[in-house]
Amino acid sequence: MAVPEDRQPLIATLKKAAFHLKETGIPFCLAGSFAVYARGGESVDHDIDFLIKEEDADRVMTALSEVGFRCEVPPEGWLVKAWDQTDGGDLLIDFIFCPVQRPVTDATLTDTNVIAVNACHMPVLSATELMIHKVLTWSAHYCDFARGLPVARSLREQIDWPRVFRETAHSPYAHAFLFLIDRLGVMSLSEASALSAAV
Known part of the structure; x- marks a missing residue:
């Protein structure tokens, strides 16, 4: 269901940025909480994330400026930021080129579907990669499974769980989360493990 843009000004900012990226031919895709929303899922965050390749970061900032x-280059070294200076204040977009230590590549940007977000068509990151990104954010310093549960439950049929298992196997926090959602009946951990091993 579309969100009225007078009630969610971030949607208008998202569409504005996507329009200008498409106009300039810069490859991108929608990620994060709005990608979950675009795929019909339940989002628990309220920010805008786009994925871009690192070599396109300067072009993105030039086009939006x-x-x-x-626009700003923050010290973290894996994203650039842009603020839409509207009447309601500055609305932030993160343009990420290395989420969870996984550099964005052409393959990342093809792991998408073109989906209408409030009537604006744009590439949206796959549910599988969204889930992988979510579980790989957890560490000894931050581990809030409550933020991953709505994504897993609402997008479960769209997610390739064996791939999630395989690509997050190095993370004990990811494994703990998969064990939890297995017990909750969201997915089958034993099936995901077996199918992952068969690849």
């Missing part, structure tokens, strides 16, 4: 966004 030319249409009124305020």
Whole structure:
């Protein structure tokens, strides 16, 4: 269901940025909580994330600066930021090129589907990669499974669980989460493990 843009100004900012990226031909895809929303899922965050390749970061900032966004290169080294300076204040978009230590590549940007987000068509990251990103954010310093449960439950049929198991096997926090959602009946951990091993 579409969100009225007067009630969710981030949607208008998201569409504005996507339009200008498409106009300039910069490869990108929608990620994060709005990608979950676009796929019909339940989102628990309220920010805008796009994935881009690192070599396109300067082009993104140039393109958006030319249409009124305020851009910045933060010290983290894996993203750039842009603020849409609207009447309601600065609305932030993160343009990420290395989420959870996984550099964005052409393969990442093809692991998408074109989906209408409030009537604006754009590439949206796959549910599988969204789930992988979510579980790989957890560490000894931050581990909030409550933020992953709505994504797993609402997108469960779209997620390739053997791939999630295989690509997050190095993380004990990911394994603990998969064990939890197995017990909750969201997915079958034994099936995911067996199918992953068969690849």
